[in-house]
Amino acid sequence: MTGDEGGRVRRWLRQLSRTMTLRQVLAAGATVVVLASGLFGGLATARTAGPTEIVAGEPFHAEPFDLTVERLRWSDDLGLDEDVRGRYLVAVATVENTSDHPVYTSTVRDSVRLKGLDGFYTGLLGEETGRSDDAAPQVLVLADASPLSAVAPGLEYEVAFVWEQAASEPLPTEATVAVSAWTWRRSSLDDQLMWFDPTVTHAGTLAVSQGRAS
Known part of the structure; x- marks a missing residue:
């Protein structure tokens, strides 16, 4: 060079x-x-919007339901014919299926959760407890305490979402209720049409008062 x-x-x-x-x-x-x-x-x-706030007594829509969460109650006796493992926490709500498709109990149960609490029985039987986020409620028809099997299109039901919490945990004075919306689509596995993809769209913190659900 x-x-x-x-x-x-x-x-x-x-x-x-x-x-x-x-x-x-x-x-x-x-x-x-x-x-x-x-x-x-x-x-x-650019920020992602959070869930819409749930206010007690005010209706909202989370596909496929119109819902109104009326109140939260706790009790150690709901008059059910079963042994009480601790205390019950109950969300009383009205639910209407606004779609053209039936919604069965498994989807209804997975639509509502309590958030951020401990000591919840995660199964209908047994003594295993965990976070409330992982505990699916029983869903009972309020009029006669019978289990809800399905929500038919166009019909409104008054129901109780019922969780059990261990008595060793402190009694909550308030609880956050979260509700998920669903999408009606075909399964990628077997091409069956079902409700999929639950996504929390509404959440709100409500006071917990003592008394029967009714």
Whole structure:
């Protein structure tokens, strides 16, 4: 390599170094602008909206249901013909299926959860307890305490979502109710049409008062 060629190479390298430095500065400046816009609300539209608030006694829609959560109660005796393992927590609600398809009890049970509490019996039998988030409730028809088997299209039901909590846990004065919406679609496994993809769309913290569910 001649002296002139070496000089050209060195000048080219210095120019490349300056170019890369300028790009880095510009990239850093762009990052600062993005962060600043976020602080002042410029990125507010990019945030994911949380669940809509549930207010006791106010109706809302979570596909395929129109629901109204009326109240939360606790009791150690609901008049059911079974041994009480602790205490009952009950969400009284009205449920109407607004779709053209029946909704069976497994989907109804998985539509409603209590959030953030401990000591909940996770099965109908046995003594295993866990987080309320993982405990599916019994769903009873309020009029006669019979198990709800299905919610027929166009019909409204007054129901009680019933959980059992161990008596060793502190009695909650309030609880967060979360409700999921579903999608009617074909199964990717067997092509059967069913309700899939539960997604929490509504949640609200309600006071827990003592008394029978009715």
